Amino acid sequence: MSEMKKIKNLKEFSTSADRFEGANLLCPGCAHSIIVREVLNATNDDLVLAASTGCLEVCTAVYPYTSWDASWIHIGFENGSTAVAGAEAMYKALKTKGRLKQPDRNPKFVAFGGDGASYDIGFQWISGCMERGHNMMYVVLDNEVYANTGGQRSSSTPIGANATTSPAGRVSYGETKNKKDIVAIMGAHNIPYAAQVAPNKWKDMVKKIQHGMEVDGPVFINAVSPCTTEWKFDPKDTMHLTDLATDTLVFPLYEIIDGHELNITYRPKNVIPVEEYLAAQGRFRHLFKDEYKYLIKEWQERVDANWAYLNRREEARV
Amino acid sequence: MANTGWDEFEIGAMLRTFEGEAGDIAGTLQEDRNYTQNSSFSASVADWRIEKPVFNKDFCIDCQFCWIYCPDISIISRDKKMIGIDMDHCKGCGICVEVCPTNPKSLLMFPEQAEEEVEIANWPAKETKEK
Structure with a gap:
């Protein structure tokens, strides 16, 4: 067992040697690579990585280039999780047979997927991996839309958002279905660790990633990733949007241990009204018209109810 | 290949x-x-840029916010010090300037054709908060 990388502060963290390269083709200001960097830099161990089809996969493996400095595989839209699970099963088998060439090394198995690949298309595959108990980590880069193919709605798209398959206009206010609560679903698999993270709270994120890499068993991480193209905001405001997402409690940061021990890991000092989060994004612009204003109130009520629910779960340890 | x-x-x-x-x-x-x-x-993705960040090390406090939040691994930090920007990989998104906490900022965006030395010589002064 190798030692956990010690990261006390940001200065210490900044001595990490990145294993993700620039000149990938992600949009300027994309939060995907910020999240990927924070995950990869959280450990010094070898990495076995996979990605489901999505922005990250398409933009980091454009022939003849690769942006990854570790073993990386892509197969299909749905099976980033099972690709890594297969590699992990083989590693375990070779270890039992004593046929590993470098048995002292302690590789970590991590799969990345967008919200489309995780909430919709690869859902059954991820559920299978969690149920079979592979020693792996699955990280969702949740930008709430199929950004790579032109902004179609996914089951992660929240109510009121304007997406190309649920456009807002005279007839409709955009997406009408509520967002799927993926962390609770994965927590209900009774896996050792499920958590929601945000790239702006890097310390919280690194702590959760390191914990997830240490535990034996499947780990599920949901990371909020503001999308400058589809959420329609200026690229320089990515971190501002992430701050708004965590401080309005639209993306509360919490963890679920063994499926029943819920801990809220970040409580904002000043909770910001959800209206500010909605106002910062072009995809919610139509909500500020008179006929749709009631939706903002509903948004706030929904966010408050979810926060109260999380607090109740934390208290009751269920 | x-x-x-x-x-x-x-x-x-x-x-x-x-x-x-x-x-x-x-x-x-x-x-x-x-x-x-x-x-x-x-x-290189240098041709994506319309604006470029310019780094003025006089005001830098090495907090490393720009390093952690740079999406393109373009902030070069060595031995806990920020030493410069990798202009081959910077796409000019401007996140580093937004997250810079110093007053005046030690990173600012300028048009791609701007001269670095001239801009550093004309760096804006410290902003005083009006009460």
């Missing part, structure tokens, strides 16, 4: 990031690595 056309590319082939044996990559800094032409590190 880099000049092979898409139809000459072997199905299921691997792209190797490093020449020869790659040992402890997590312990090797970028300047010491032996990249192949297949790593996107060898490529």
